Amino acid sequence: MGEGAMIKQQIVGKPKAVQLDFLPFKFCPGCHESLVWRALGEVIDELDIEGKAIACLDIGCSGILMVGLTVDGIHCLHGRSTAVAAGVKRVLPQAICFNIGGDGSLGAIGVGHVINVMMRSDPITTIFLNNSGYGMTGGQVAPTSLLGLRTTTTPEGRDVQSAGFPLHLSEIAATMTGTAYASRVSVHTPANYQKARKAIKTAFQKQMDGVGYSIVEILCACPPNWGLSPLAANSFVEEKLIGEFPLGEFKNVDKIEHTFDPELKRVGRVKRG
Amino acid sequence: MADRRLLSGNEAIGWGAILGECKAFFGYPITPQSEILEFLATELPKAGGVFLQTEDEIAAVSMVYGSSMTGTRTMSATSSPGISLMQETVSLMAYLKVPSVIVDVCRFGPGSGMAQTSQTDYRQVTKGGGHGGYRCIVLAASSSQECCDLVQFAFWLADRYRMTVYVLTDATIGQSCELVDLKTRDFGALPDKDWVLRGLDERGGNGQGIHPHMWDYVGYHEDMNEKYREITENEIKYESYRMDDAEVILVAYGYVSRMAKGAVDLAREEGLKVGLLRPITLWPFPTNVLRELSLQAHHILVVEHSSGLLVEDVECALQGKVPVHLLGIWGTHRRDSSGIIYPERIVEEIKQMVGVA
Numbered sequence: 361m362g363e364g365a366m367i368k369q370q371i372v373g374k375p376k377a378v379q380l381d382f383l384p385f386k387f388c389p390g391c392h393e394s395l396v397w398r399a400l401g402e403v404i405d406e407l408d409i410e411g412k413a414i415a416c417l418d419i420g421c422s423g424i425l426m427v428g429l430t431v432d433g434i435h436c437l438h439g440r441s442t443a444v445a446a447g448v449k450r451v452l453p454q455a456i457c458f459n460i461g462g463d464g465s466l467g468a469i470g471v472g473h474v475i476n477v478m479m480r481s482d483p484i485t486t487i488f489l490n491n492s493g494y495g496m497t498g499g500q501v502a503p504t505s506l507l508g509l510r511t512t513t514t515p516e517g518r519d520v521q522s523a524g525f526p527l528h529l530s531e532i533a534a535t536m537t538g539t540a541y542a543s544r545v546s547v548h549t550p551a552n553y554q555k556a557r558k559a560i561k562t563a564f565q566k567q568m569d570g571v572g573y574s575i576v577e578i579l580c581a582c583p584p585n586w587g588l589s590p591l592a593a594n595s596f597v598e599e600k601l602i603g604e605f606p607l608g609e610f611k612n613v614d615k616i617e618h619t620f621d622p623e624l625k626r627v628g629r630v631k632r633g
Numbered sequence: 634m635a636d637r638r639l640l641s642g643n644e645a646i647g648w649g650a651i652l653g654e655c656k657a658f659f660g661y662p663i664t665p666q667s668e669i670l671e672f673l674a675t676e677l678p679k680a681g682g683v684f685l686q687t688e689d690e691i692a693a694v695s696m697v698y699g700s701s702m703t704g705t706r707t708m709s710a711t712s713s714p715g716i717s718l719m720q721e722t723v724s725l726m727a728y729l730k731v732p733s734v735i736v737d738v739c740r741f742g743p744g745s746g747m748a749q750t751s752q753t754d755y756r757q758v759t760k761g762g763g764h765g766g767y768r769c770i771v772l773a774a775s776s777s778q779e780c781c782d783l784v785q786f787a788f789w790l791a792d793r794y795r796m797t798v799y800v801l802t803d804a805t806i807g808q809s810c811e812l813v814d815l816k817t818r819d820f821g822a823l824p825d826k827d828w829v830l831r832g833l834d835e836r837g838g839n840g841q842g843i844h845p846h847m848w849d850y851v852g853y854h855e856d857m858n859e860k861y862r863e864i865t866e867n868e869i870k871y872e873s874y875r876m877d878d879a880e881v882i883l884v885a886y887g888y889v890s891r892m893a894k895g896a897v898d899l900a901r902e903e904g905l906k907v908g909l910l911r912p913i914t915l916w917p918f919p920t921n922v923l924r925e926l927s928l929q930a931h932h933i934l935v936v937e938h939s940s941g942l943l944v945e946d947v948e949c950a951l952q953g954k955v956p957v958h959l960l961g962i963w964g965t966h967r968r969d970s971s972g973i974i975y976p977e978r979i980v981e982e983i984k985q986m987v988g989v990a
Contacts, residue, residue: 411834416699432830434702437725440695443687447696450683451657451705455832473695476688631671 375401377410382428390590392580392597393421395547396489397428399557404431407564409456414448416441418461418470421495422487425460439470446473446482456567458485463504464494467527471503474529474575481538481572481616485563488529488575490544491582492601499585503527506604511585526604530577534610537618540572543609546579548597552607562612572616579605636815642806645777645813646736647672649784650708652817655734656682657707659696661689661715664748665804666738669710690715694722694735701731704829706788710736712804713754714745720763723797727767728853729845730828732791734784736800738807739887747970750804751962752887755942758799759916766854768861769797770868771915773886777811782818783913789820794864795828801915803938805888805973861917870913871922875901879908881983882926884947885936886912888973893936895976900983907983915943920950927955932986936960936979958986 374380378401385394404410413431417423419438426433436444441459449457466474466488477484493511494500501511501518504526508517533542541563545556556578563574579601581593588596640648646669650658658673660666670686677684683700687693693709700707711719716737726733737758741751761767770790772783780802787798829836846853875897876882885893890911900907910926912919927933933955935944944959951957960982965972 412832414830414832430833432832434699434830435725435729436695436698437721440691440722443692443695444699446692447657447659447699448703450685450696451700451707452703452831455703472688473692476692631668631675 375405377401377404377430379428379430387421388582388584390581390583390593391421392491392547392578393425393489395553396487396556396578396580397425399547399553399560400487401429402557403561403564404429406561407568409564409568412454413456413458414445414452416445416448416457416459418459418465419496420462420465422460422462422465422489439465439468440473441465442470442473442477442484442486445484446477446480449482449484456485456564458487458564458567460487460489462489462495463491463502463527464497467503467529471527471529475532475536478533478536478538478573481540483567483570483572485567486573486575487560488577489580490577490605491580491585493582493585495582495585504605506600528605530575530610533573533575536573537616538572539575539611540566540613540616541574541609542611544577544579544605544607546597546602546607548579548581548594555607559609569614571614577605579607638813638815639810640777640781640813641668641808641810642774642777642780642802643668643738643808644672645780646710646784646800646802647676648813648815649781651676651680651682652781652815653706653785653788655706655708655788657697657700657705658682658684658709659687659693659700659707660709660711661687661693663712663715665740665750665807666710666712666715666736668807669736669738690718691722694719694733697733697735698722698726698731701726701733702830704826704831706792708734708736708784708788710738712738712740712748713742716754716757716762723769724761724763724765724767726797727761727769728765730795732795733797734787734791734800735797736784736802739801739803741970748804749970750888750938750973751970752803752889752938752942753940754801755915755937755939756945758801759918759946767857768916769799770794770864770917771799771801772870773801773913773915774806775887775890775911776806777809777813779913780806781813781815785818786820789823790868792823792826794860796860801887803887865917868914869917869919869922871919872911872913873926874909874911876908876910876926878906878929880906880930881908881932881934881987882930883907883909883934883936883979884912884923884943885909886915886943887938889936889938892974892976893979896979896983899976899980903980905983905987905989918946918950920946923947923950927951930955933957934960934979934983934986936964936974936982938962938965938974958982
């Protein structure tokens with residue numbers, strides 16, 4: 361560790377699980393991912409899970425975020441990080457498995473896997489970054505794009521007839537029996553940042569307690585693709601994004617209640633070898 | 634005492650997985666593969682392994698990838714359309730050098746095709762299957778016994794060379810029952826899995842899975858070519874049958890090779906000098922073996938239940954020095970998907986070819 365790095369550590373008060381050589385933060389000015397990154401690092405430190413955390417990283421800006429964490433990371437194809445994390449957790453139940461993906465990864469191409477881990481109640485944690493569009497590929501419409509929002513593939517603004525209505529993944533998660541925790545947070549003010557950190561911590565805790573699937577949706581500013589300054593993009597989260605995507609906990613249970621009908625064991629087809 | 638059982642090819646695949654110490658199976662039902670899933674749903678947990686029926690083949694192979702990254706011996710099984718769905722992750726595993734075993738119980742294609750037997754996946758699996766110019770080892774089983782043995786060998790090869798190994802069968806092999814000696818096969822020592830990710834507490838380290846060759850793509854392809862060369866030198870497997878004085882050489886794999894064996898016997902009864910070369914590794918292909926055998930041959934007849942895929946590798950091996958004939962899917966006894974190629978039809982083709990008809 362060089363002298364410069366030491367200074368950075370003192371100034372930033374860096375979480376242990378955050379890699380110094382990723383500083384300064386390598387994303388666009390005003391991007392909220394730096395805050396998600398820090399929050400993840402802080403939670404990993406607080407829960408002392410650095411040694412058993414395994415991150416599955418989707419494709420997109422959110423996936424690159426992982427490079428800045430010290431924990432083991434698995435590179436995944438676009439949309440598949442949820443399934444990969446479920447696979448890791450099945451064979452390594454003692455690991456704390458989480459996946460990070462954006463609204464393209466988890467809301468579009470990989471949404472099927474997300475619904476299925478909820479259905480199976482796979483005890484993994486999903487960090488879902490919602491910035492109302494595709495970041496890395498340069499601002500195309502996402503399932504979460506706001507109605508009317510101009511994107512490179514909805515040049516006249518997102519219209520209902522062609523592109524439908526914004527996807528509310530956290531609300532869907534809350535309707536699924538297998539979900540232990542679902543919440544939507546933002547990081548656009550210090551108070552919201554603290555709430556986001558708490559939500560991530562609770563989500564990991566659900567996994568550690570073996571309750572079931574947990575998901576934290578984080579609203580993130582994307583100044584370049586919104587065509588806004590960092591400051592204006594921050595306000596846009598408050599004024600527009602939260603309007604469509606209300607913050608809050610949609611589900612938080614310590615035990616998933618269910619019943620079995622013993623009669624059903626005597627019905628159905630059995631294959632005998 | 635030998636454990637001898639009457640097993641379908643699909644059940645034998647399942648036994649091969651258990652004897653090969655497979656500890657995780659992820660798959661999705663598809664005819665004619667489903668018995669593998671059903672067998673392992675019951676048997677794998679008893680052997681201390683994890684079984685999961687996933688939402689699709691994409692999830693199945695993603696979970697194979699994730700669980701293999703932890704160092705677990707893991708596999709999936711599917712049939713032709715499922716192989717297509719898996720290709721993106723197979724390509725990723727080739728790039729990241731992650732071992733995996735994938736069974737393809739080939740059904741009739743292209744498209745959704747039909748669930749009956751065929752060999753229409755040859756080109757797809759032997760040439761890699763997905764994007765990026767990689768290769769996978771392909772083992773072709775022609776009996777229930779081989780299903781059991783080759784799955785074990787596939788796990789060894791996958792760990793030895795850190796790559797995907799396909800075990801290719803077909804609906805006929807998958808559904809036919811034969812006696813199998815359930816025997817654990819030992820193929821020798823394997824390198825330590827020093828690349829696995831199991832969290833910092835155990836072993837591993839950040840970045841393992843994240844674009845290891847980002848700054849040297851040329852190096853990646855050079856490394857892989859070196860590995861492919863090593864595999865081609867060391868791992869080619871084939872069976873030659875009644876080849877001693879053969880003037881006509883049949884080339885066939887999978888269920889068709891069983892029919893071809895019958896054809897060799899029938900033709901020999903009639904005084905025709907016919908032998909069979911059955912490649913067991915379809916990649917690496919026994920190119921040199923075929924080239925040497927062809928020195929004594931007047932004719933080569935490729936028999937395959939497809940439009941002519943294996944024949945491309947045979948032609949490539951022989952470089953025009955011996956005439957290569959093809960009896961393809963038109964040799965089946967019916968024109969719908971329930972047809973198969975019988976020995977008598979192969980003998981008929983041989984006779985036409987050598988002019989004794």
